[in-house]
Amino acid sequence: xxxxxxxxxxxxxxxxxxxxxxxxxxxxxxxxxxxxxxxxxxxxxxxxxxxxxxxxxxxxxxxxxxxxxxxxxxxxxxxxxxxxxxxxxxxxxxxxxxxxxxxxxxxxxxxxxxxxxxxxxxxxxxxxxxxxxxxxxxxxxxxxxxxxxxxxxxxxxxxxxxxxxxxxxxxxxxxxxxxxxxxxxxxxxxxxxxxxxxxxxxxxxxxxxxxxxxxxxxxxxxxxxxxxxxxxxxxxxxxxxxxxxxxxxxxxxxxxxxxxxxxxxxxxxxxxxxxxxxxxxxxxxxxxxxxxxxxxxxxxxxxxxxxxxxxxxxxxxxxxxxxxxxxxxxxxxxxxxxxxxxxxxxxxxxxxxxxxxxxxxxxxxxxxxxxxxxxxxxxxxxxxxxxxxxxxxxxxxxxxxxxxxxxxxxxxxxxxxxxxxxxxxxxx
Amino acid sequence: xxxxxxxxxxxxxxxxxxxxxxxxxxxxxxxxxxxxxxxxxxxxxxxxxxxxxxxxxxxxxxxxxxxxxxxxxxxxxxxxxxxxxxxxxxxxxxxxxxxxxxxxxxxxxxxxxxxxxxxxxxxxxxxxxxxxxxxxxxxxxxxxxxxxxxxxxxxxxxxxxxxxxxxxxxxxxxxxxxxxxxxxxxxxxxxxxxxxxxxxxxxxxxxxxxxxxxxxxxxxxxxxxxxxxxxxxxxxxxxxxxxxxxxxxxxxxxxxxxxxxxxxxxxxxxxxxxxxxxxxxxxxxxxxxxxxxxxxxxxxxxxxxxxxxxxxxxxxxxxxxxxxxxxxxxxxxxxxxxxxxxxxxxxxxxxxxxxxxxxxxxxxxxxxxxxxxxxxxxxxxxxxxxxxxxxxx
Numbered sequence: 001x002x003x004x005x006x007x008x009x010x011x012x013x014x015x016x017x018x019x020x021x022x023x024x025x026x027x028x029x030x031x032x033x034x035x036x037x038x039x040x041x042x043x044x045x046x047x048x049x050x051x052x053x054x055x056x057x058x059x060x061x062x063x064x065x066x067x068x069x070x071x072x073x074x075x076x077x078x079x080x081x082x083x084x085x086x087x088x089x090x091x092x093x094x095x096x097x098x099x100x101x102x103x104x105x106x107x108x109x110x111x112x113x114x115x116x117x118x119x120x121x122x123x124x125x126x127x128x129x130x131x132x133x134x135x136x137x138x139x140x141x142x143x144x145x146x147x148x149x150x151x152x153x154x155x156x157x158x159x160x161x162x163x164x165x166x167x168x169x170x171x172x173x174x175x176x177x178x179x180x181x182x183x184x185x186x187x188x189x190x191x192x193x194x195x196x197x198x199x200x201x202x203x204x205x206x207x208x209x210x211x212x213x214x215x216x217x218x219x220x221x222x223x224x225x226x227x228x229x230x231x232x233x234x235x236x237x238x239x240x241x242x243x244x245x246x247x248x249x250x251x252x253x254x255x256x257x258x259x260x261x262x263x264x265x266x267x268x269x270x271x272x273x274x275x276x277x278x279x280x281x282x283x284x285x286x287x288x289x290x291x292x293x294x295x296x297x298x299x300x301x302x303x304x305x306x307x308x309x310x311x312x313x314x315x316x317x318x319x320x321x322x323x324x325x326x327x328x329x330x331x332x333x334x335x336x337x338x339x340x341x342x343x344x345x346x347x348x349x350x351x352x353x354x355x356x357x358x359x360x361x362x363x364x365x366x367x368x369x370x371x372x373x374x375x376x377x378x379x380x381x382x383x384x385x386x387x388x389x390x391x392x393x394x395x396x397x398x399x400x401x402x403x404x405x406x407x408x409x410x411x412x413x414x415x416x417x418x419x420x421x422x423x424x425x426x427x428x
Numbered sequence: 429x430x431x432x433x434x435x436x437x438x439x440x441x442x443x444x445x446x447x448x449x450x451x452x453x454x455x456x457x458x459x460x461x462x463x464x465x466x467x468x469x470x471x472x473x474x475x476x477x478x479x480x481x482x483x484x485x486x487x488x489x490x491x492x493x494x495x496x497x498x499x500x501x502x503x504x505x506x507x508x509x510x511x512x513x514x515x516x517x518x519x520x521x522x523x524x525x526x527x528x529x530x531x532x533x534x535x536x537x538x539x540x541x542x543x544x545x546x547x548x549x550x551x552x553x554x555x556x557x558x559x560x561x562x563x564x565x566x567x568x569x570x571x572x573x574x575x576x577x578x579x580x581x582x583x584x585x586x587x588x589x590x591x592x593x594x595x596x597x598x599x600x601x602x603x604x605x606x607x608x609x610x611x612x613x614x615x616x617x618x619x620x621x622x623x624x625x626x627x628x629x630x631x632x633x634x635x636x637x638x639x640x641x642x643x644x645x646x647x648x649x650x651x652x653x654x655x656x657x658x659x660x661x662x663x664x665x666x667x668x669x670x671x672x673x674x675x676x677x678x679x680x681x682x683x684x685x686x687x688x689x690x691x692x693x694x695x696x697x698x699x700x701x702x703x704x705x706x707x708x709x710x711x712x713x714x715x716x717x718x719x720x721x722x723x724x725x726x727x728x729x730x731x732x733x734x735x736x737x738x739x740x741x742x743x744x745x746x747x748x749x750x751x752x753x754x755x756x757x758x759x760x761x762x763x764x765x766x767x768x769x770x771x772x773x774x775x776x777x778x779x780x781x782x783x784x785x786x787x788x789x790x791x792x793x794x795x796x797x798x799x800x801x802x803x804x805x806x807x808x809x810x811x812x813x814x815x816x817x818x819x820x821x
Contacts, residue, residue, distance in 0.1 A: 198706045199707060200708075200710045202705075203705030203711075204682065204711070205622055205623070205644055206641075206643030206679060206682060207623075207642075207643075208643075209706070211706070275626055320599070320601050321599060321601075321627075322600060322619065322621030322622070322623055322627055322642075324622065324642065
């Protein structure tokens with residue numbers, strides 16, 4: 001039994017109760033046992049006290065979309081390096097994608113990831129299972145067995161499941177197990193060979209491009225299938241204003257659908273590609289400023305439910321290439337929080353609602369007790385200096401790969417301490 | 429005596445009016461008049477034809493008195509027009525502002541004079557090393573840069589890393605680092621990817637010249653095209669230039685739109701809608717899908733090459749359908765201004781985008797001139813970049 005401890009004099013931000021004000025918590029054996037508002041009560045002398053000095057204490061972030069390179073591409077990122085980056089970024093739970101080598105499409109692979117995470121003992125790692133065997137888009141993977149082994153949802157990652165019959169059966173089958181299916185809405189024929197969003201910019205720069213309708217077309221299909229199967233669909237990384245309209249109609253109809261947006265698409269637009277900057281080459285691609293504004297608006301109204309880092313490590317050799325040959329993706333675990341806080345500093349969203357998109361809401365999607373500051377919840381907490389200015393230097397990130405779209409960007413907000421189950425995994 | 433005066437003298441000896449010569453040449457009378465007044469210069473093919481029509485020995489022959497200038501005179505002309513290039517690299521026509529673009533074209537014009545001498549050499553690039561780095565095959569552009577650099581006295585090596593080193597897994601950056609260690613002063617690159625020239629420029633110390641990066645830009649082609657237009661029509665400002673064909677995949681079109689607009693020309697784009705980039709209407713060009721309407725009142729018709737593989741149903745249904753609607757023949761050309769000039773960056777698909785009858789008619793085609801101007805324009809670019817390097821080192 002470890003000694004109990006307390007945070008006092010913090011700005012307590014709890015998305016569940018909506019409280020944003022002074023207070024503190026007491027933690028015993030990795031669990032929150034007391035939450036108090038205002039000045040601390042008289043504490044028994046055996047409790048170790050940490051004075052938060054007015055910094056924010058909120059639940060640790062829960063990131064539903066993280067790629068590592070383990071197993072198969074350990075030069076990009078390992079579960080250990082990703083866990084370290086997550087801890088430094090205030091992310092206490094990560095869901096790793098199944099598109100590894102070999103693919104996480106059977107229970108033994110799910111078990112492998114969970115065992116590795118237990119050995120590393122930093123943040124919580126939850127595997128997502130593949131929807132189809134070998135991500136082939138044809139034969140269903142062992143959804144039920146993977147769920148029993150600990151997979152939290154199923155997805156084919158970046159690859160859309162093109163065959164509508166296969167997709168329908170997966171949703172139907174998964175719904176019987178209460179498994180959420182995440183799917184990337186993109187028409188693969190329109191997107192084939194593309195590197196950027198179709199626009200005037202793409203035309204001038206002579207880059208192969210994909211129009212925003214590629215997203216809407218596939219999303220409409222997905223919504224129709226989700227409607228008839230009543231499965232829970234997680235729309236992976238919406239990026240266009242066009243598709244938001246489809247999503248709004250689907251939600252209004254009562255379809256069991258939730259949607260994510262990546263921090264990149266809330267922070268950048270197509271012009272950030274600038275002079276062929278491959279760090280800004282993403283999948284889905286960065287779109288127009290109108291799209292970015294619409295995404296922020298949709299997050300504020302709750303139409304889009306959660307924000308993900310879309311952490312996608314790519315080493316220099318995949319990025320230092322001509323733009324159309326470079327791999328897409330950006331690392332994001334360490335910049336998710338400060339990137340998101342821009343929306344608070346810019347007055348776009350209240351802090352509790354903003355924090356809910358990366359804590360309470362994803363926790364509820366996965367049925368986790370984390371993501372809130374409540375008695376009985378695990379002590380997955382972060383202490384954050386909200387106003388601390390930073391200049392993001394990709395080379396100083398802890399990820400093995402340094403491909404950050406935020407490289408060179410000025411942000412505010414620094415994680416001072418990260419706790420997972422009451423253990424200090426960063427700072428302190 | 430310059431060439432205009434010689435034409436006037438020969439015409440007067442024969443007792444012809446300007447109108448008669450113009451008719452015999454299938455040219456507008458204003459064209460002949462501007463040749464004689466020295467406002468524009470006839471192409472070499474024009475001069476050959478004039479000589480034939482008037483029944484005199486070639487007016488442009490070496491033997492002709494006066495055409496060969498004293499070597500010092502051209503050298504002075506070039507040195508008088510030489511200016512340091514505005515940036516370290518030439519990656520896009522947008523690297524230039526209007527006075528710089530005009531200065532570059534005037535410098536190119538001076539190099540045309542040098543190139544027509546028997547002794548074509550200058551020592552402006554003496555001691556400099558130029559590397560031609562062609563990841564994509566090109567006969568014309570590669571040869572043009574090579575000749576331009578050699579005439580300026582540079583040491584030239586040409587590399588076609590294309591298939592070989594890429595197959596070995598060597599990236600553009602690896603190649604750049606290797607070459608950079610050999611300290612070339614000028615690096616000419618052609619690569620299939622848009623932005624590759626810019627990527628190379630970030631990694632080397634010398635000057636990078638973009639000789640075509642994917643579907644992005646081919647800025648020296650735009651300079652040579654502007655030089656060809658200026659020599660043929662006396663100006664670029666105020667002209668209406670139609671660019672026809674595969675705009676979507678064309679780096680030549682992108683560079684030309686930029687430079688011609690910078691120089692004050694009106695640019696039209698004529699193509700089937702599948703070959704026009706999205707939102708090209710925001711480029712400041714008028715867009716036409718009817719070639720006849722698009723050619724109406726044009727001073728210059730610039731045809732683009734259509735890649736054969738794009739015609740098999742991918743972007744247009746067939747060669748014959750394309751030629752019917754977007755191929756240039758005399759019938760469609762008749763909609764342009766009388767005396768309009770036809771250009772093509774080459775290599776041509778005869779009978780696909782352009783009729784041989786039009787392409788080979790020296791009275792209307794500038795296609796051979798473009799090749800000649802290519803060398804001169806590239807000499808201007810190289811000399812200007814080297815002038816800047818000279819200031820740096």
